[in-house]
Amino acid sequence: MVSWKKRVAIGAQLIERGDELGSPGIGRQAAGQANRRALMYLGRTEDALRSVPLPPSGLSVTVQTQYPAQRALYLAHDGQVDEAKSIIDQFRPISDLASPDDQNSAADLRYLLEAAVVLADKEMVAALTPRFASLTELIHTEANMAFCIGRLVGSAYVLLGDPEKARPPTHRASRPARRSSSDRSSRSAD
Numbered sequence: 001m002v003s004w005k006k007r008v009a010i011g012a013q014l015i016e017r018g019d020e021l022g023s024p025g026i027g028r029q030a031a032g033q034a035n036r037r038a039l040m041y042l043g044r045t046e047d048a049l050r051s052v053p054l055p056p057s058g059l060s061v062t063v064q065t066q067y068p069a070q071r072a073l074y075l076a077h078d079g080q081v082d083e084a085k086s087i088i089d090q091f092r093p094i095s096d097l098a099s100p101d102d103q104n105s106a107a108d109l110r111y112l113l114e115a116a117v118v119l120a121d122k123e124m125v126a127a128l129t130p131r132f133a134s135l136t137e138l139i140h141t142e143a144n145m146a147f148c149i150g151r152l153v154g155s156a157y158v159l160l161g162d163p164e165k166a167r168p169p170t171h172r173a174s175r176p177a178r179r180s181s182s183d184r185s186s187r188s189a190d
Contacts, residue, residue: 004038011035011051036070045078069111076118084115088124098127110147117155129156133165 002010011031018027032051039048052070068087075084091112095102102109109128116124136150154166 004041007035007038008042008044011038036074040074040077043078045074045080048074069108069115072115073111073118076115081119084119085121088112088115088119088121092124097124098130100131110149110152113156114152117152117159120159122160125156125159129153129160132156 011034014031014034015024015027018024018030021027028051036048036051039045039051049071052067052074068090072084072087075081075087091097091104095104097104097109097112104112109131112124113128113132115121116128132149132153136153138149139147157163157166
């Protein structure tokens, strides 16, 4: 497994290589995909945010644009609560996020759910969690990253006060009772 610091170094190499090849934008885009989460976990939120493109209209949210959702996540992890909440709040009126007919991508919704969990935004968490509940056994993958949906959904259910749903389905199933040692010893005496 590659360490967070190594991912940041790889990102720097991608930027350098993009510059060498005359494609600085592509190098920065690849670097951002490779190291944004690492930068966030290392507490370098400003560096992560610099690699997240702003939509042409600033932070205005429209359906099918993951950059504001990513920004909300990084801001939430950095403790910039008001800024993160203002971005999340922009998603509420444009789409029924709880509806399976919603047109936002899974990546957008995952970023929003993760930010909402960090912010303890129970309304947003309650709207989004059911959409991911059937995916808890999967890993969400994108270019240069993999993400455990089960861990995120588990955190969401704990926040919502339903820790039993946070457990994987295989751990919620009833299990046969174990026999006690006294049961085994009385059987062997027969």
